[in-house]
Amino acid sequence: MSDGAPINTLDVDAVKSEFPILSRDAYGKQLVYLDSAASAQKPQAVIDTMKNAMEYSYANVHRGLHLLSNETTAAYEEARQTVAQFLNAGSPDEIVFTSGGTDAFNLVSYALSASGGGSEIREGDEIILSLAEHHSNIVPWHFLRERKGAVLKWLDISDDGEIDLEAFRALFTDRTKFVAVSHMSNVLGALTPAKEMTRIAHEHGVKILFDGCQAGVHGPVDVRAIDCDFYVMTGHKLYGPSGVGVLYGKMEALRDLPPFKGGGEMIDMVTTDNVTYNEPPHRFEAGTPPILEAIGLGAALKWMQEKGVAAIAAHEARLRDHVLEELAKLNFVRVFGRAAGKAPIIAFTVEGAHPHDISAILDRTGVAVRAGHHCAQPLMKRLDVSATARASFGVYNTHDDVEALIKGLHKTHDMLG
Template sequence: MADGSLVTTFDPYAVRAQFPILSRQVNGKPLIYLDNAASAQKPRAVIDALVATMEGGYANVHRGLHTLSNEATEAFEKAREIVARFLNAETSEQVVWTKGGTEAINLVANGLGQKTGKMAIQPGDEIIVTEMEHHSNIVPWHFLRERYGAVLKWVPIKDDGSLDMEAYADLLGPRTRMVAVTHMSNVLGTINPAAEITRLAHAVGAQVLIDGCQGAVHATPDVQAIGCDFYVITGHKLFGPTGIGALYGKAEALEALPPYQGGGEMIERVEQDRITYAKPPHRFEAGTPPILEAIGLGVALDWLSQYDRAAVQAHEHALYQHALDRLQGQDWLRILGQAEGKGALLTFAVEGAHAHDVAQIMDRYGVAVRAGTHCAEPLAKRLGVTSSTRASFALYNTMEDTDAFVDALIKARNFFV
């Protein structure tokens, strides 16, 4: 709510009514959208805000002295403040706009790879990642391995999908420079102990980047409580637009990073023989920023923040548990990831059927799920699968959605019998 008041009783049907797309049909069936971990749908508040800005309040930011530019700048920077509040950052100056979580991680990795600066990576320096990471939190670190001689070390997972914290502690050492770990796995739903991971890394002098693209949706993204150096979010999973995300960084961590891209806005002075850079966050925001998208993300987070997060998490978990209960005893189904306290993701493999086929058959019944490796090939290899299917629940999903999902899954499986 715009006034900041909290909705104390959570009603998923009232929430659902705010999403126009959820009233449509797919293949002659009501849409059951369970692909939220890939990208969430957009509430009317975000849609209306984008339209209103384009129709009556758009201009470039920071560079104009006219009314429209001043209004757009105010809305743009207000959105930055909303992100800071959502993450519990100390100040909005710790929030850098990016085009998504992937760019945010690349921004940090690029800074480590530059040959100048306090953070420059050296051959033999170690970067710790986990077996459950999304490719976006793997590939940028591989760049440092390929180009600068960094060493990647991998924290294994246990059979239930939880992180092996004893193995993680053993991997830490004097050459550890960065620990990059997901707050919540996009495949397993595992919610990692981000604060403990950070504490152990800091004890050996390493920095920590938390990929919060899923965790910011289903867990509690409190960067001060976690203590991490960097935290990454992406807007489209948080009910906002695509093409927008944010990087939180501790003030000293951002100050130590060299610029990621060059151009307008990120400079202090440009002369023929030298250049000086702006302070963070603008140092990392070269060129015209995603103005509409940032405003839309601010509205989305304001909208989301009106709901009690614990109540939302309880609702999502109830949907997940209902699906598990209905599927209990199905010997043709393998559930991937059952760590205690996990988020509301149900990833599975169907015996004798490819995940793509399962998803396509379920689509005939209006049920949208994700199939493939979910941009997590090292994890798929660890689990011994070539692909899997994933249903991911959001606050606008209902028990009826869950029942429709289970019914469609059973029908899909019967197709292969």
């Protein structure tokens, strides 16, 4: 995922100071936030951008001719341009704003159920998924299984979350119509060989979608180098607001899909007898879009680019190595997922303790981690556990945060082990 750019030095203490929420305490302790894989915190630049847009320059976009509408439309479309640049899309018109990653998956799933022609999913057609998927990239495809008679085929993974490309190739048949897989596991942090998987899918004439909700945060993503047909991200994991997501699609792939929702903006002409539809991306942005949220997402991606996406990734890699080294010293902790180049997403259990209890005790030490199945129940079954705790690191985390986690785990084991 390297973009080949020089890696700047990241002043992590200065970066952390840009996140107001990280200055507060938790139960009298300095807050250590290790739940960024669920939702990242927001820098002041994003907060200020959204606040200023609400206070001084808000109106609906595209259809107004007055000053405020023109200003807001320009800011909204500038955000689309920023996303296109962030992903190295061929055009801003290949970027669709959605209400989140989940909405983007449902958009593609629904469109494939109603597209007609050669791309429509029909009874007996096969969709390939992996066992590492988040539920948001599973359930919409189950809808096609339930409603259209599609067949879901599952790609196994290694214990560390890695994919066997020959096993992937073996899943294809003449009924395979679509592939939807994560670019990075939200539990194991393993990175999928996206370029190679795309090549295999295209060899079989099959379109492929990647869930980039995690991968987009942890390193440069180049959708043209990957050559994927669709790519999904969500704003709230990218240091931006909730309520906004991104569907990237190659223009020819987007033009092949019918609209997902009907309403204003997505039309060309409406009469009492007929309706014609706008071109992508507007065809898929019915009604008033997430205006402020898209502007906020644009600000978040600019902020990441200013800090240096490669520099952020390098910092996170050092944190990953540090925490894995320290956890290896704790014989009462089991870590899941050690794939080479994985993200700083650490799933683990503590001997004698339920993950919910781990999270509750760590919380009282000021350390926020997640516990549960992480919206990945097929993966939990594959790992033969019902749940894990998960510590996920972001740009604002420090080596002191790693030490706080280790100290909290000692306390957890002392209490419950």
